[in-house]
Amino acid sequence: MSIIKNDFEKMSISKIKKAKNTKKLTVITAYDALFAKLFSEIADMILVGDSLNMSFAGKNDTLSATLEQMIYHTNAVCNGAKNAFVITDMPFGTYTNKNQALENATKVYAQTNAAAVKIEGGEDRAPIVEHLTKNSIxxxxxxxLMPQYVRSEGGYKVRGKTQEDIEQLIKDAKAIEKAGAFSIVIEGVMSDAAKRISQEINIPTIGIGAGKDTDGQVLVWSDMLGFFEEFKPKFVKHYLNGAELVKGSVEKYRSEVQNGTFPSKNEEY
Known part of the structure; x- marks a missing residue:
């Protein structure tokens, strides 16, 4: 199968904003140069997600990811996808107040080629978002559903089930938009509620577990390609049976090593 790349266009903040109601945006995570390069001329944006703490480091949640880890992996992604629009997750505990947030986001900008950072939170985080955007971040x-709130919320809970919660989510989205954000991820929200939120704001919404009426979608690469085997979230679609393919290939390699057919004359000097 050939991949058509002629319609690929490097994204910018202005292009992302203009995509609202005109083009569905495709976002995927990446944590290294190899996969970032594979994704770079297909996805509109690449997110270096703190999800790497789970899918890459084997942790139970995202909370112990460090700023140093995020900077390391962001550099790897930027090296592999030099023309991509790369966004770095600000990890838990690195933006508890405006000054700390600016100091840490400035480190990300100074030490990587990331185009933007991502911050979890609604009205409560709007002053921090505003402080960053006013300082060129x-x-x-x-x-x-915000993974960094998993312990304080008592688990991963779908949002937007009540009118009161929907109204709060709309307030959150409007506050983050007013603070200067160029787009908003909406995660784990009832599809009707996510649609309403998307209609209420003028910047693109990127859904994950939020239905089809957001302005784009984001998935963790190891989820969508079937490499993560522990469980499959309801919102994930497997586009590849990655784990099965890798295991089968390694088993074939082992078999050929054991029976002496690898290396053959083709692999010898």
């Missing part, structure tokens, strides 16, 4: 917001 591009920010993507993140509302709804």
């Amino acid at each position: 591009a920010v993507m917001g993140h509302i709804g």
Whole structure:
């Protein structure tokens, strides 16, 4: 199968904003140069997500990811995808107040080629988002189910089930938009509620577990390609049976090593 790349266009903040109601945006995570290069001329944006703490480092949640880890992996992604629009997750505990957030986001900008950072939170985080954007840091917001709130919320809970919660989510989105964010991730939100939120704001919304009426979608690469085997979230579609393919290939390699057919004359000097 050939991949058509002639329609690929490097994204910018202005192009992302203009995509609202005109083009569905495709976002995927990446944590290294190899996969970032594979994704770079297909996805509109690449997110270096703190999800790497789970899918890459084997942790139970995202909370112990460090700024140093995020900078390391962002550099790897930027090296592999030099023309991509790369966004870095600000990890838990690195933006508890405006000054700390600016100091840490400035480190990300100074030490990587990331185009933007992502911050979880609604109205409560709007002053921090505003402080960053006023100091030339591009920010993507993140509302709804927020992985960094998993312990304080008592688990991963779908949002937007009540009118009261929907109204709060709309307030959150508007506050983050007003603070200067160029887009907002909406995670784990009832599809009707996510649609309403998307209609209420003028910047693109990127859904994950939020239905089809957001302005784009984001998935963790190891989820969508079937490499993560522990469980499959309801919102994930497997586009490849990655784990099965890799295991089968390694088993074939082992078999050929054991029976002496690898290396053959073709692999010898």
